Amino acid sequence: MPALCSLLMQQRSVCSRGPWTSNAGWPSTTVAHPLSRRRPAVATSAVSGSAPQPPAAPEQKQKPGSSSAATSQRQRPSPPATTQRGQPPAGYTSHTQQHYSSNSEPITSFGFAKGFADKYKLEKQLGSGTFGIVHVAVNKETGERFAVKSMPKRFASAGHLEPYYVRRVRNEVDICNHLGRSLNVCYLYEVFEEKNCVDLVMELCSGGELWDKVKLNSYSESDARRLVREIVRAVAQCHGMNVMLRDIKPENFMFLDKHPDSPLKAIDFGISIFCQTGQYIDVRAGTPIYIAPEVLRMNYTLSADIWSLGIVAYQLLTGRLPFAGEEGLEVSEEYMAKKVFDNKEVFRAVLFAHLDFELPPWDTLSGAAKDFVQACLQRDEKLRPTAEQLLEHPWLQDELQVSEVPFSDTIVQRLQRFGLYGRFRQVAFKALVRNMAGDSEALADMRQAFQLMDTDQDGRVTYSELKKSLQDGHFSLSQAEAEQLLEQVDTLHRGEIDFAEWAAAMADWRSVKAGSDWDRLVANAFASMDPTSSGVLSAVDLERLLCGEEGCEVPDMVDAALREADADHDGAVDLQDFKAFLASKTDDSLALFDSRLSRDGSDGSGSEGSQK
Numbered sequence: 060m061p062a063l064c065s066l067l068m069q070q071r072s073v074c075s076r077g078p079w080t081s082n083a084g085w086p087s088t089t090v091a092h093p094l095s096r097r098r099p100a101v102a103t104s105a106v107s108g109s110a111p112q113p114p115a116a117p118e119q120k121q122k123p124g125s126s127s128a129a130t131s132q133r134q135r136p137s138p139p140a141t142t143q144r145g146q147p148p149a150g151y152t153s154h155t156q157q158h159y160s161s162n163s164e165p166i167t168s169f170g171f172a173k174g175f176a177d178k179y180k181l182e183k184q185l186g187s188g189t190f191g192i193v194h195v196a197v198n199k200e201t202g203e204r205f206a207v208k209s210m211p212k213r214f215a216s217a218g219h220l221e222p223y224y225v226r227r228v229r230n231e232v233d234i235c236n237h238l239g240r241s242l243n244v245c246y247l248y249e250v251f252e253e254k255n256c257v258d259l260v261m262e263l264c265s266g267g268e269l270w271d272k273v274k275l276n277s278y279s280e281s282d283a284r285r286l287v288r289e290i291v292r293a294v295a296q297c298h299g300m301n302v303m304l305r306d307i308k309p310e311n312f313m314f315l316d317k318h319p320d321s322p323l324k325a326i327d328f329g330i331s332i333f334c335q336t337g338q339y340i341d342v343r344a345g346t347p348i349y350i351a352p353e354v355l356r357m358n359y360t361l362s363a364d365i366w367s368l369g370i371v372a373y374q375l376l377t378g379r380l381p382f383a384g385e386e387g388l389e390v391s392e393e394y395m396a397k398k399v400f401d402n403k404e405v406f407r408a409v410l411f412a413h414l415d416f417e418l419p420p421w422d423t424l425s426g427a428a429k430d431f432v433q434a435c436l437q438r439d440e441k442l443r444p445t446a447e448q449l450l451e452h453p454w455l456q457d458e459l460q461v462s463e464v465p466f467s468d469t470i471v472q473r474l475q476r477f478g479l480y481g482r483f484r485q486v487a488f489k490a491l492v493r494n495m496a497g498d499s500e501a502l503a504d505m506r507q508a509f510q511l512m513d514t515d516q517d518g519r520v521t522y523s524e525l526k527k528s529l530q531d532g533h534f535s536l537s538q539a540e541a542e543q544l545l546e547q548v549d550t551l552h553r554g555e556i557d558f559a560e561w562a563a564a565m566a567d568w569r570s571v572k573a574g575s576d577w578d579r580l581v582a583n584a585f586a587s588m589d590p591t592s593s594g595v596l597s598a599v600d601l602e603r604l605l606c607g608e609e610g611c612e613v614p615d616m617v618d619a620a621l622r623e624a625d626a627d628h629d630g631a632v633d634l635q636d637f638k639a640f641l642a643s644k645t646d647d648s649l650a651l652f653d654s655r656l657s658r659d660g661s662d663g664s665g666s667e668g669s670q671k
């Protein structure tokens with residue numbers, strides 16, 4: 060795509076603003092909102108027409124302004140055991156980890172695949188951001204439509220890529236790959252690289268940004284509730300996968316299609332970071348009006364995302380920002396009208412402004428809605444609920460509780476949950492099911508659903524049979540989404556699945572683990588994965604188990620399994636390691652995932668993104 064890339068290079072100077080990451084603090088100059096495309100360049104003389112670039116390398120820490128610093132002393136949580144930049148979690152399947160260390164080697168290219176233009180044809184532009192322009196891209200062979208984000212390369216010297224650009228691209232690719240096939244996240248299909256450009260081929264979201272709906276301010280409370288629930292789900296799934304989003308705002312959520320009940324997808328993981336529960340981060344990042352107070356103090360945890368989520372929920376319910384009184388009103392009004400703000404004033408508002416819950420429309424909104432938003436917008440982050448706790452908040456509860464829903468209605472939730480397990484856990488669960496096959500009571504619902512799909516009763520369901528039954532009016536899934544979900548059950552790409560694979564995806568493992576038979580099942584499953592009875596699963600065994608005889612396409616897959624499961628670091632997984640590995644992830648809640656039951660009997664294939 061040389062022509063597109065050079066066009067993008069020329070445009071760089073006008074679109075090089077975005078959410079920042081820096082542990083040097085933001086400059087206290089007046090700048091426009093980081094999303095550049097909707098606003099004129101309004102930077103003052105101090106930044107001469109363009110917002111400041113993020114630093115190429117971490118700089119010395121800078122204390123917040125004195126008044127903020129005083130507040131931060133008052134509000135600072137007790138010192139964490141460690142304050143650090145996010146590290147990829149154990150089991151994280153990065154194609155590289157070196158960019159998480161501050162002294163990564165300069166590189167001239169990423170090594171992504173070539174040949175974007177051979178495979179795709181570009182169509183209309185969808186939007187642009189700090190790092191690239193997004194177009195519709197059509198697969199020349201299949202006619203499938205995608206969104207492609209073209210990110211022009213930024214060079215430092217001697218042909219080396221700018222370190223910040225490298226981190227940004229790798230971050231987005233790694234985090235999207237890590238999050239896998241969550242239906243609440245815009246799916247990344249493939250990545251290409253040319254001399255001057257990187258192209259990210261993504262799921263096409265043709266329904267527009269959430270920001271456009273915020274601006275319309277025509278939501279009922281129940282509309283807002285549905286959207287907030289989807290955002291909380293996305294955040295809960297990311298946090299469950301040790302990812303902090305760090306840039307939650309309405310512009311970073313898009314509707315899959317134009318249907319009034321369209322699903323919402325998180326896009327843009329450029330400044331997201333790997334972060335474990337309880338881990339503190341010291342790098343300021345985000346879009347100032349949405350950032351949490353403790354991010355300004357450069358000492359924050361996953362709960363910083365909950366504050367940003369609270370701001371978005373507030374906007375969806377009221378059409379404005381919460382900051383009121385002397386310190387906040389002007390900032391709120393300026394921003395909602397023109398997306399322009401002064402950093403100093405925004406920081407003051409975030410730290411001190413009165414948060415309004417009295418003015419209209421709060422008098423007409425439910426007490427539960429108010430309680431939900433107030434819980435998120437607590438300045439003391441230790442008082443904020445987690446995303447998972449928020450899903451249990453009365454305001455987000457459906458009339459019908461998940462536990463009362465018949466098994467067949469939760470299949471899409473179960474498939475999403477399976478997708479977030481990671482390959483080794485998926486393979487281990489399949490082995491467990493093969494050893495449970497006689498347990499007809501525990502597997503009865505799953506067997507019934509499987510038999511309904513297995514029309515010729517040969518014990519196998521083809522990929523297309525499965526896709527068809529998912530799309531048969533019961534679930535509102537686009538073609539692309541149905542494929543995303545099913546690929547993960549058919550991990551070895553054989554085009555069909557057997558009952559063990561299906562049941563591994565469908566089972567409630569938390570309750571199986573609680574059963575008295577668990578230890579025996581684990582031991583039998585381990586033995587079946589270790590046919591030579593060597594007592595350990597070596598790297599070679601793992602490669603065969605994870606990827607079949609062909610070997611792994613993704614080079615890191617075996618290492619990732621070892622990182623996650625080889626607790627004693629001896630280069631292999633023994634029975635003890637295997638037991639601890641299976642016990643380590645206990646969350647099994649279906650509430651984290653959208654059920655995607657058809658709301659109006661349509662099959663959801665109105666998605667532009669899914670049309671072939």
Ligand SMILES: Nc1ncnc2c1ncn2[C@@H]1O[C@H](COP(=O)(O)OP(=O)(O)OP(=O)(O)O)[C@@H](O)[C@H]1O
Nearest residue numbers: 077185186187188189190191193206262263264327
């Ligand atoms: N998957 C998608 N489908 C449709 N449109 C999209 C998609 N992804 C992005 N867009 C459009 O392109 C715009 C720019 O994308 P994005 O925000 O990811 O770019 P960026 O350069 O990473 O942005 P930022 O300035 O926030 O760093 C979005 O605001 C949206 O309008």
